[in-house]
Amino acid sequence: MRIFLSSIALLSALVLPTAAHADTFSLEMVVGGDTSIGTLVATDNGDGSETITSVSSSSIGDLLAPDRFDNNDNLLFPDEASVLDTNGFAFGGVFGDPDFFVNIYSAGDGTYDGYFSEDGYTGVMPAIVTIVNTTTPEPTSLLLLGTGILVLAFIAGKKRSASKAASGAGNPSQVDDSLLHDTTNNH
Numbered sequence: 001m002r003i004f005l006s007s008i009a010l011l012s013a014l015v016l017p018t019a020a021h022a023d024t025f026s027l028e029m030v031v032g033g034d035t036s037i038g039t040l041v042a043t044d045n046g047d048g049s050e051t052i053t054s055v056s057s058s059s060i061g062d063l064l065a066p067d068r069f070d071n072n073d074n075l076l077f078p079d080e081a082s083v084l085d086t087n088g089f090a091f092g093g094v095f096g097d098p099d100f101f102v103n104i105y106s107a108g109d110g111t112y113d114g115y116f117s118e119d120g121y122t123g124v125m126p127a128i129v130t131i132v133n134t135t136t137p138e139p140t141s142l143l144l145l146g147t148g149i150l151v152l153a154f155i156a157g158k159k160r161s162a163s164k165a166a167s168g169a170g171n172p173s174q175v176d177d178s179l180l181h182d183t184t185n186n187h
């Protein structure tokens with residue numbers, strides 16, 4: 001049994017990838033009366049932050065590289081009250097205009113602002129931002145979970161069969177059938 005469990009643990013360690021995985025977030029923003037709905041994809045940095053690697057929406061445009069516009073860092077903090085920091089994430093090509101750039105960032109206390117630049121005009125507008133993690137488990141995570149459940153079921157089955165065997169061996173309520181037959185001759 002120990003060899004079986006050790007083999008499963010070794011197999012899991014060798015087969016399952018250790019590369020960082022991407023999380024998917026739903027995004028809804030309202031800036032200046034315009035609503036944008038889309039998806040963010042981010043990679044876990046291992047320190048409570050995630051780096052946004054892509055944005056998809058019909059109105060948002062393309063994600064800009066860090067430090068490309070208004071000191072953006074494209075970091076996301078999914079477990080914090082304010083999911084963005086003061087540097088925010090930036091995107092360009094808003095509404096199809098290649099000269100329209102926006103940086104959405106934390107203004108403190110869970111509120112957000114959008115700094116924008118369009119055709120030489122710049123400004124700041126309050127933004128309503130909702131970002132929710134919508135990631136589903138990876139197939140390898142499901143494989144590991146399934147393997148763990150199978151191992152637990154195997155252990156429980158072994159214990160149950162061992163318990164039944166032990167309780168049947170010394171049970172005084174079992175009576176020898178030969179004792180139940182009348183062996184006296186009453187003729």
